[in-house]
Amino acid sequence: MASSTTRPDVETAAPSARVAGRLLDSSAKLSYDPLTEVDWETPLDTDFHGASPEWSTLYGTSYWDELTEAQRKELTRHEAASVASTGIWFEMILQQLILRDVYAKDPGDDAVQWALTEIADECRHSIMFARGAKKLGAPAYRPRRVAVELGRAFKTLAFGEAAYAAILVAEEVLDVMQRDWMRDERVVPFVRTINNIHVVEESRHMKFARDETRKNLAKAGPVRRHIHAFVIAVAAYVIVTSMVNKGVYANAGLDPERALAAARSNEHHKAMMRSSCSGLMDFLASARLLTKPALAFYKRAHLI
Template identity: 80%
Template sequence: MTSAATDEQAGRRETARRLLDSSETLSYDPVREVDWETALDEDHHGASPEWSTLYGTSYWAELTPRQQRELTRQEAASVASTGIWFEMILQQMMLRDFYAKDPTDPAFQWALTEIADECRHSIMFARGAAKLRAPAYRPRRFVIELGRTFKTLASGEAAYAAILVAEEVLDVMQRDWMRDERVAPFVRTINNIHVVEESRHMKFAREETRDRLRGAGWLRRQVNALVVAIAAYFIVTSMVSDKVYANAGLDLRRAIREARANEHHKSMLRSSCAGLMEFLASAGLLTKASAWFYQRANLL
């Protein structure tokens, strides 16, 4: 092993040790931290209104405050359900990646810690969606099957960069929600827990992406950039199910039409992903082909 490779491995282990230490000192138990007992207060939103897919449209302006709040509650539940779906993909990819590796390696131990975090997050999101009185929102069957294939085949930088995309998009919107007093207090607590703990996960994903790309050639970067962008497209476009509009009592066709044309929401997504796109570009994972998918998903 060369001196540079030894230094890189030592640096990777040190990062994992720091993340393990952080997890020991700053982690939460959602069962105790979240107020699950108090009844849902319908005077609160489920998410910051500005993040609603209809905010800024003529339809939004016609909705009563009560309808607006119900819509954001359904949208927040849909985002949570999509989060559960991808967290299950994430856990399987990490287990497969670290299968039969050295358990004394801090990176191995951190991977198990992150998987444990994601299990708690998924349960927390599930309970939160139920408290918001929302049904089980799921991606379309086609997307579910794509996810099944992706979690089985994706590895290396493709897996970790895709993990980073999903976590970064959620992180920015949830930082807004957790500070917004219009949002239900239990939802704000959920968001705060997720933001704090996911910050460690994102650091690990960035480090793993960089590490796996060392020495990667042009073709490999081109292929993986495209794989990550396609995954990002389906993750982001699945976040808010079309069914939220009907469940909020809205005109489904009109809501879908206006949401898809909503420039305000597209702008919110693009601004939330500025740092992510900068990272992907620096890693050589933002190519002309991949940019097309990010633009289609309103991330670029």
């Protein structure tokens, strides 16, 4: 760990620079190396879940009730691996968005140095997620082709509040579910460690994303605000609907068609998603990004 002394120039900087400076200080005090913090050596214990059962896409359905405990645990391990794989996909998008934003800016600026620190965090997280999914015994779940191509366009074209608010959406949704998983003793210990690392370090990323969203919106006119509100909502829909790959059901030994139908109509899971996004929706509302077209996509994704 680095020194815990706050740099003296932080409090005298401009508001945005103060946020970045404090985040750099926080990162110096509390950051993790997943290669040494996570127990990669102990073999997978299949007596544990991969995620809190209540977060399973089938929890609360009649199909879930028919499953044995072993089947439920296998399913949550594949679902956790799918969420991790989706996280890697979006973290790659995130890194490119941030690199484009700070390209050719003053590297001595705290905001640029924080952006580079965040990219370094995301690189470690992606490797951590990849190793975690592999240890869970799951394949590399990838988003469907249309999501990949939409992500390719988004990472190339998005800027300002559209980029940072979309980053916030992905991080907020993951944050709430992972806070549950990391405290749940039914979840396999190494996954709990992964979730704890991600929650601690992503809390700084979310602070920066909120600050950058507000800062960019301050110079956005009504047309740009409405366009970006729609873009953010579409991005949120694609991210959330990509989290659990439909292949998890067959790989967990379930009837894929029946499982997929049950998941799509699962009111419990929809309620969990809405609950997890209440704080996010409050923020988007305060930023005047919940326009009518945007709301339509948030409702389709069961985020509101």
